[in-house]
Amino acid sequence: MFRQNACFFALVLSIILLFSSTVFPLFNQSTYGQVPATPISREQYDKIKNCATDLSKKPTPTEYLTYFNCGHVSKDESGRTVRQFTLIVQEHQKIPISYEGHIFDGWTFNGTIPGPTIRVTEGDLVRIRVINSAENSHPHSLHTHSIHYAKNDGVSMGGYPGGAIAPGRSFTYEFIAQPYGVYPYHCHMDPIADHINRGLYGMMIIDPKEPRPQMTEMAMLMNGYDLNYEQEGHVSLPPASEFPISQQNDTGSNMTHVSLPSIKEKETAGGEQKAGSAGDRKQRDNEIYTVNGKAFEYMMNPIVLHTGKPYRIYLVNMLEFDLVNSFHMHGTMYDYYTAGTDETSDYTTDIVTLSQGDRGIMEFKYLFPGTYMFHAHQTEFTDLGWMGLFDVRGDPVNTSRTDVT
Numbered sequence: 001m002f003r004q005n006a007c008f009f010a011l012v013l014s015i016i017l018l019f020s021s022t023v024f025p026l027f028n029q030s031t032y033g034q035v036p037a038t039p040i041s042r043e044q045y046d047k048i049k050n051c052a053t054d055l056s057k058k059p060t061p062t063e064y065l066t067y068f069n070c071g072h073v074s075k076d077e078s079g080r081t082v083r084q085f086t087l088i089v090q091e092h093q094k095i096p097i098s099y100e101g102h103i104f105d106g107w108t109f110n111g112t113i114p115g116p117t118i119r120v121t122e123g124d125l126v127r128i129r130v131i132n133s134a135e136n137s138h139p140h141s142l143h144t145h146s147i148h149y150a151k152n153d154g155v156s157m158g159g160y161p162g163g164a165i166a167p168g169r170s171f172t173y174e175f176i177a178q179p180y181g182v183y184p185y186h187c188h189m190d191p192i193a194d195h196i197n198r199g200l201y202g203m204m205i206i207d208p209k210e211p212r213p214q215m216t217e218m219a220m221l222m223n224g225y226d227l228n229y230e231q232e233g234h235v236s237l238p239p240a241s242e243f244p245i246s247q248q249n250d251t252g253s254n255m256t257h258v259s260l261p262s263i264k265e266k267e268t269a270g271g272e273q274k275a276g277s278a279g280d281r282k283q284r285d286n287e288i289y290t291v292n293g294k295a296f297e298y299m300m301n302p303i304v305l306h307t308g309k310p311y312r313i314y315l316v317n318m319l320e321f322d323l324v325n326s327f328h329m330h331g332t333m334y335d336y337y338t339a340g341t342d343e344t345s346d347y348t349t350d351i352v353t354l355s356q357g358d359r360g361i362m363e364f365k366y367l368f369p370g371t372y373m374f375h376a377h378q379t380e381f382t383d384l385g386w387m388g389l390f391d392v393r394g395d396p397v398n399t400s401r402t403d404v405t
């Protein structure tokens with residue numbers, strides 16, 4: 001039975017592969033470039049990755065697209081590649097976040113929002129020294145997603161020194177980069193929504209040991225800014241006194257518990273709450289949304305692409321307060337790799353929807369020249385800054401896909 005099933009699936013797989021390579025040549029692996037047959041040196045690989053040479057640079061939002069910080073490189077006694085990074089936390093940095101004069105009172109890693117894109121290879125020993133500047137007034141930490149010991153997780157639960165770095169102190173987080181993929185990093189101090197929304201986050205790429213098919217690469221991090229958080233206050237549990245408490249109980253004990261409203265009460269709960277003090281608390285939200293830190297950056301500076309050339313975008317969503325964000329691309333489709341942890345794409349689409357901290361890789365090419373939008377597919381976000389343009393140049397690509405001009 002198993003053998004029969006296996007044969008059947010092998011047959012189906014062969015048909016699917018044959019079909020996909022004939023009907024969908026656009027996304028064939030071979031069109032994306034060649035994987036080197038011989039093992040690649042660390043130096044060659046870093047060149048392919050477009051590693052920045054100036055590690056202390058503060059990239060502009062346009063430079064951020066291709067600014068990959070691969071760290072100071074050395075080897076340990078076992079011959080393993082070691083990559084060292086320094087992230088300096090500074091509070092109250094004046095960050096321009098629009099072309100209309102909006103300045104955000106931000107907290108930054110190395111002076112920018114988002115912080116630098118950290119880029120390493122699977123198996124590297126990564127050391128990230130986080131310095132909490134002496135003039136700061138809050139403890140901070142660095143939480144990287146991926147696999148590592150709890151002491152390097154940057155969370156205060158458990159009493160690890162890296163869970164809360166006091167102003168004027170530093171801590172070096174250390175881990176072996178694994179597995180390959182694209183990740184967010186961020187401060188994990190409470191109230192975490194504040195430490196994130198203020199700007200303490202960035203992207204980390206762990207490249208596979210065997211390079212991905214070569215193509216032009218860009219980093220895009222989606223975020224938002226709550227400009228009037230002083231009025232709205234911290235995200236925290238509302239005072240219990242704002243909610244009805246029943247003193248009676250079924251068990252005969254003296255325990256006080258929150259009474260469950262009946263269906264009828266639930267129906268009117270919204271109206272009642274507005275009249276009470278709970279309704280006076282303002283909901284936190286963002287006034288400006290961006291990709292890579294500045295509203296409408298790529299409307300002002302469209303990204304130049306060329307027809308027929310393959311492109312890869314590393315995408316991370318670090319938006320606070322809104323449940324989801326999304327990325328919609330006009331005029332073409334992209335292969336999407338959730339979290340970038342697999343060589344096979346999950347699906348081909350033109351919209352991907354991401355929750356907080358979610359991320360993936362998009363691979364695509366344009367067949368036809370022209371100006372194309374990319375933006376969140378929530379119109380509120382696009383109106384408030386999360387919208388950009390691709391300026392696609394070149395001739396239509398010789399392809400089985402045709403269209404009117």
Ligand SMILES: [Cu+2]
Nearest residue numbers: 140187189195
């Ligand atoms: Cu923090």
